[in-house]
Amino acid sequence: MKILVVDDSAFSQKITIKTLRSIYPDAVYETADDGVECIEKYGTFLPDLVFMDLLMPNMTGQEAIVQLIKKFPDAKIIVLSADVQLTVREEALAAGALTFINKPINVDKLEEIKLLIEG
Amino acid sequence: MLTTTQEDILKEMYNVFVGEAANLLSEILQKRIFLSVPEVELLSIRDLDFIDKDNLIPILNGTILSTSLKFGNVFSGRAEFIFPTEQIKYVTALCLGEEYAMEAEESSFSDEDFDVVKEIGNIILNAIMGGMGSLLEMKLDYDVPQVVLHEQGEFSKTFFNSQESNILLLYVNFSVDESEVIGLILIKFSLESIEFLIQKVDEISRDVDE
Known part of the structure; x- marks a missing residue:
């Protein structure tokens, strides 16, 4: 499995990958610092899952989701954001995100994601 | 000037959102978080000319690192999560799950320190502002959070230098292990946001009295 973690915070990337490793220890991880880098890396890395922050410089997560889904309709994008607003969640899901979880990430939240993905 | 009821409702609302933020912080730091009683102050531009800004919030007199989150549109303002610099290394170590050894001189900060402060501030401030947005039934737009190192007393000068005629100040202290x-x-x-918020507070007050 290949997982792309998109976040402008190196600390957040590190924590996300560390937590993900407890669920997906054998996955290959790649990072992107913003939406622009995410779009660039998606085409070459071809991840099975994307963990996407929303509030980022250069290109926000919302914009990146729209562009990714347009190019890769099967992209599985999980939003990982500090924004707790219901409207933001609804907008992200309407744009094509698979699901939305609030920071901080933890193993319980990831177990739910795993269930959702694997059925 | 806020009435006692308005102040009480604002404090209580703020308390709920801060409680949620403290819960998140506790999860990040893996530590019990202690909160001070939240304070609410409505300061007019006249107050700002005369108040003793240095003693209003003493922690601001020192060198501090702040995460600043600007929010808008109709309901707008600026939220700040402030760390005294002497606590930064401790907070960073807690976040990264590393041992903390106090050093004699801790005046320089790494990119990692700044990044941790930015991310914690972002999570905490989003929890509080998101709660307020839900209460006001309003979507808030945010700018990307900024982390700034302020030398002694600099923060107060800029923060309290308002172009607006009033400032509504909500503040609370966090501590670890008491x-x-x-x-x-x-x-x-x-x-405009203060007026909007007070209108909402008055509505809540009327609903409670009915």
């Missing part, structure tokens, strides 16, 4: 204050939250609202 020891030193590790952080402080300050929120400043624009004039």
Whole structure:
């Protein structure tokens, strides 16, 4: 499995990958610092899952989701954001995100994601 | 000037959102978080000319690192999560799950320190402002959070230098293990937002009285 973690915070990337490793220890991880880098890396890395922050410089997560889904309709994008607003969640899901979880990430939240993905 | 009821409702609302933020902070730091009683102050531009800004919130007199989150549109202002610099290394170590060894001289900060402060501030301030947005039934737009190192007293000068006629100040202290204050939250609202918030508070007050 290949997982792309998109976040402008190196600390957040590190924590996300560390937590993900407890669920997906054998996955290959790649990072992107913003939406622009995410779009660039998606085409070459071809991840099975994307963990996407929303509030980022250069290109926000919302914009990146729209562009990714347009190019890769099967992209599985999980939003990982500090924004707790219901409207933001609804907008992200309407744009094509698979699901939305609030920071901080933890193993319980990831177990739910795993269930959702694997059925 | 806020009435006692308005102040009480604002404090209680703020308390709920800060409680949620403290819960998140506790999860990040893996530590019990202690909160001070939240304070609410409505300061007019006249107050700002005369108040003793140095003693209003003493922690601001020192060198501090702040995460600043600007929010808008109709309801707008600036929320700040402030760390005294002497606590930064401790907070960073807690976040990264590393051992903390106090050093004699801790005046320089790494990119990692700044990044940790930015991310914690972002999570905490989003929890509080998101709660307020839900209460007001309003979507808030945010700018990307900024982390700034302020030398002694610099923060007060800029934060309290308002172009607006009033500032509504909400603040609370966080501490770990009942020891030193590790952080402080300050929120400043624009004039229109204060009016909007007070209207909402009055509605809540009427609903309660009915």
